[in-house]
Amino acid sequence: MRHCLAGISFLILSASVASAQIPPPPDKQIADGGRKPRMHVEQPLLELGSISDGDKVPLGWLLENKGDADLFIEKVRESCGCLVTKLAETDKIIPPGGTLVLKAVFDSTRRRGDQRKYIVVHSNDPVEPMKKLEFTANVQALFELIPPSVVNLRNVQRGETAGQTLDVTPATKGDTLEVVDIKITSGSPLTITCDPFDAETGEGRRIRFAVDEFAPLGSLSTELELKIKTADVEKTRKVRVRGQVLGDLICQPLIVDETRQESRVGKQLRPVRVESPNKIPFDVLSASAGPILDVSIEPVKRALERTKYNVHLTIRGDSPPGPFGAILEVRTTSLDQPVLRVPIFGIVAEPVEVRPLLVLLRQDGTPVGTQRQIRLKAPPQQTLEILEISCENKAIVAAVDQDAPGARRHVRFINVELDGRLAKGTHETALTVKTTIEGAERLEIPVSIVVPR
Numbered sequence: 384m385r386h387c388l389a390g391i392s393f394l395i396l397s398a399s400v401a402s403a404q405i406p407p408p409p410d411k412q413i414a415d416g417g418r419k420p421r422m423h424v425e426q427p428l429l430e431l432g433s434i435s436d437g438d439k440v441p442l443g444w445l446l447e448n449k450g451d452a453d454l455f456i457e458k459v460r461e462s463c464g465c466l467v468t469k470l471a472e473t474d475k476i477i478p479p480g481g482t483l484v485l486k487a488v489f490d491s492t493r494r495r496g497d498q499r500k501y502i503v504v505h506s507n508d509p510v511e512p513m514k515k516l517e518f519t520a521n522v523q524a525l526f527e528l529i530p531p532s533v534v535n536l537r538n539v540q541r542g543e544t545a546g547q548t549l550d551v552t553p554a555t556k557g558d559t560l561e562v563v564d565i566k567i568t569s570g571s572p573l574t575i576t577c578d579p580f581d582a583e584t585g586e587g588r589r590i591r592f593a594v595d596e597f598a599p600l601g602s603l604s605t606e607l608e609l610k611i612k613t614a615d616v617e618k619t620r621k622v623r624v625r626g627q628v629l630g631d632l633i634c635q636p637l638i639v640d641e642t643r644q645e646s647r648v649g650k651q652l653r654p655v656r657v658e659s660p661n662k663i664p665f666d667v668l669s670a671s672a673g674p675i676l677d678v679s680i681e682p683v684k685r686a687l688e689r690t691k692y693n694v695h696l697t698i699r700g701d702s703p704p705g706p707f708g709a710i711l712e713v714r715t716t717s718l719d720q721p722v723l724r725v726p727i728f729g730i731v732a733e734p735v736e737v738r739p740l741l742v743l744l745r746q747d748g749t750p751v752g753t754q755r756q757i758r759l760k761a762p763p764q765q766t767l768e769i770l771e772i773s774c775e776n777k778a779i780v781a782a783v784d785q786d787a788p789g790a791r792r793h794v795r796f797i798n799v800e801l802d803g804r805l806a807k808g809t810h811e812t813a814l815t816v817k818t819t820i821e822g823a824e825r826l827e828i829p830v831s832i833v834v835p836r
Contacts, residue, residue, distance in 0.1 A: 418450070418451040418452035419452055420448055420452045420453060420455070420477075420506070420509075421449045422477075422506055422511060422514050423447040424446055426445070427516050429517070429519075430518070430520075431489070433520075433523055434522055435491070435522070435523055436491055436522050436618070437492050437618040437619075438491050439489070439490050439491070440488065440489045441488055442486065443487070444484075444485045445482055445483075445485075446482065446485055446504070447477075447481075447482045448478065448480065450479060450508070453476050453479070454476070454478075455476060456475040456504060456505070456506050457507065459502055459503070459504055460502065460505065487502075489518065491522045492620075495522050496521065496522060497520075498519065499517065500518055501515050503515050504516060523554075525614060525616055526560055528550070528620060529549070530549070532622060532623065533622070533624075533625060534547055534623070535625050535626065536592055536624065536626030536627075538626070538627045539594045539603075539626055539627070539629065540594065540660065540661075541594055541595065541598050541600075541630060541719075542593075542594065542595070543593065543594060545593070548589050550580055550587060551587055551609070552580055553587065558586075558613050559613065560588065560611065560612070560613040561611070561612045562577050562590070562612075563610040563611065563612050564609075564610040565609055565610075567607055568605040572595040572628065573603075575590060575592060575607075576590070577589070577591075578591070594628055600629065600630050601628060602627060603625060603626040603628050604623070606621055607621065609621075629660070631659060631717045631718070632657055632658065632715065632720045633656075633660050634655065634713070634723045636655065636725070638725065638726050639696065639725060639727040639728070641728065642728050645731070645736075646729050647731075648734075649697065649762075651695060651696065651697050652727070652729065654696065655711060656691065656694075657691070657723060658686075658690060658691035659690045659691070662687050662690050664687075665689060665716050666689060666716045667694070668714040668715060668716065669713075671711075672710065673709040673710070674702075675698065675699060675702045675731070676696050676697065676698060677696075677699055678697075679694075679697070680692055680693075680695075681694075696727065702731045703731065704731050704733045706728075706729070706731075707728070707730070707731060708726070710724050710726055711724065711727055734762075734820050735759050735767065735823040736758075738757070739755075741830075743755070744801045744831070744832045744833070745832070745833045745834075746804075746805060752801075752833075753800060754799070754801075755800075756797070757814075757828060758795075758796055759794070759795045759818070759826075761793040764793075766792045766793060766819070767792065767794065767795050767819065768818065768819040769817070769818055770818065770819065772797065772815070772817075773814070774815065775813070776832075778802060778832075779799065779801060779802075779814070779832075780800045780801075781800070781814055783797055784796040807835065808836070809831065809832065811829070814826075814828040816828060
């Protein structure tokens with residue numbers, strides 16, 4: 384709450400002498416006849432004293448060139464990301480004897496307590512190429528916002544008041560506080576009420592948010608502009624309001640994403656739950672999700688009858704391997720949401736996983752490049768048997784490793800060896816592996832052989 388962004392914008396406002404031309408490089412100026420520029424700032428530290436949160440306080444440093452060559456300001460570097468510097472190319476020269484007023488405005492909004500900020504002016508001054516300009520201030524809070532910048536209403540149904548509120552209280556107990564005005568983004572589906580935060584003392588205000596009955600379903604994002612008066616001082620604050628507008632039904636998750644790992648045929652994906660938060664009975668008439676997925680509907684046990692359903696998603700046995708995207712469409716008897724749609728993403732695994740996908744061999748006179756091992760992995764509930772291994776290139780010898788560590792009934796290893804001389808260059812071929820797994824009866828595993836020239 385106490386570290387929101389504030390801004391300082393720097394702008395060159397005046398100079399006693401200035402050139403309209405872009406200056407030459409700094410090193411050329413210094414080398415010209417041995418003359419040198421010299422930056423002087425009479426008061427590099429400005430003390431602003433106590434100010435109120437939200438004040439915009441003007442600052443100003445007088446830069447003088449006490450040298451005998453043009454002073455070139457290369458850049459101005461800020462002490463934090465909330466500082467914005469604007470410096471035109473034609474304003475970067477201060478001639479000998481010239482001055483430049485560098486003015487700024489410190490925006491203290493949402494800054495509290497002692498502040499010490501600075502900028503560094505980079506120039507071609509050979510004695511002090513980096514000049515630090517500072518200011519200090521003590522920012523005193525007038526009021527507190529809870530939450531300070533973003534109100535997350537989370538899930539709110541149409542026509543209901545959100546549980547999350549925005550509380551505005553005076554920073555000093557006993558001070559009077561008034562919310563003079565509240566403006567909200569045009570077209571926002573929210574109704575706002577402002578009541579005393581403490582009914583007994585009347586200190587502070589609590590702002591509540593109600594969603595209109597015909598608000599569009601989905602994400603909600605809007606902005607409030609509050610005009611707050613306390614201790615006879617009036618300030619303006621902006622607060623973001625976010626949330627999710629719900630209808631008669633809740634559908635979770637909003638997206639089914641199973642792309643972190645491959646899913647084998649027959650696997651059940653994460654189910655989608657459709658329920659009535661108000662316990663109003665409804666029916667799921669049908670559900671479908673395209674040719675990749677089988678869909679089934681099941682009422683949730685131990686729930687009030689006809690108020691909660693699980694929609695199960697299973698990858699079909701004839702689904703092709705690779706990534707897929709689908710839309711689950713659920714039709715219901717809800718007048719508010721007769722059709723619900725949920726995006727689904729996943730990856731259908733190969734019937735037999737082959738690693739590596741490409742066998743690389745290198746015939747360079749060493750055994751390192753001429754031997755490789757391939758792992759074949761079927762679903763755990765199946766038994767993988769390798770019936771035959773063949774290759775058109777007779778220099779390739781491949782056989783099942785019966786004693787390989789990690790071999791199980793659904794996992795097999797094939798040793799591949801380059802045995803025989805080949806002509807220099809790159810040779811492309813493939814291993815043909817026949818298995819007992821349905822859908823993977825014949826596997827083609829590419830092999831690339833490099834013979835150095």
